[in-house]
Amino acid sequence: VRRGGRRSGHSGTREAVLTAAQRQFSELGFDRATMRSIAVEARVDQKLVAYFFGSKQALFVAATELPFDPAEAIHSVLSGDPARIGERLAHLILGMLDNPAAGVRLIGLVRAAAAEPEAARMVRDLFTREIWAPAAAQVPARQPELAVSLVATQVLGLVMARYVICTEPLASLDSETVAAAIAPTLQRLVTGVETEAETAASRRRSC
């Protein structure tokens, strides 16, 4: 796949593309940045960008770092009064999503995953490695992996309803009100009342 590009295959190519992508996605936003404009800035043939990353969505996921330290976030939620885990988690989530710089990255990751299967796989790998697996190792639920994946449904659904589809009244409410509304659900999930669900005996679907 080496073609007429200015860079073509040496080890710095991928990094040059990622650096250009990070800058353009954060300055121009996802829609205005293009594979072409990123290739031009990275001094790489556009075909090589497509070869390395596939789609613009997949490039976005590869170029996006989580806007928080997962280990620190998990620690801050799980230490302190166990009866207020849901409340702390709800405030952490709303604080990040309502923060313009952090929110645009997290919401962008969810949108990229929805748009394109390869981006969905990359987001799954990123979230599993950085958030879901470390969280499952520490939450006090009896079925921690299931609990974490149910918490994920609440967070992903909040992103979709409040920030992407803009479901009312959820889209217009202030952070505090939304945090108070979802905290009891998160508390129940993290502290593990979902024991009816017998995971081991019931794996059937594949995805």
Added chain:
Amino acid sequence: VRRGGRRSGHSGTREAVLTAAQRQFSELGFDRATMRSIAVEARVDQKLVAYFFGSKQALFVAATELPFDPAEAIHSVLSGDPARIGERLAHLILGMLDNPAAGVRLIGLVRAAAAEPEAARMVRDLFTREIWAPAAAQVPARQPELAVSLVATQVLGLVMARYVICTEPLASLDSETVAAAIAPTLQRLVTGVETEAETAASRRRSC
């Protein structure tokens, strides 16, 4: 915008495009159907398809009918034992999403909304008109609009986690187990324990 297409502006054009889109999206799937192939089948200039519908995502939303009768669904969930509303709603949701024909439409609507702002607006209008507003008129929660939008986060998040991002173990679990895991959350939301959230006093964000 009348150009060289074979049909161009008479009242049947839009309907011809929607009919072709419905057929191609259901037979080929979203990714393999194209604006061009739909225009060819509808005997309409491709530019006119773009003029009427904007993006392929928006055309998908316009061409997709809900795979269930909302009035009947709301009635079946809300009649009967009030203590089992969450359970009935959970089974209804999982039954639709795990049904291949219905699931592909509902998951497709969520993916289209995530991919493109105009499609997001159309999905919001469709869900608000057909599901969320009629449901809010009937659920027993003290803040029914808020309750319905919180239920929407659970459903949208389930779509993203189980069917799009394929978060484990949620993606591999059978329907019954997932329904049992989300039913208590839905029960709490629909029967209205979220009264801490004082809606009226706290509208600040705009979206």
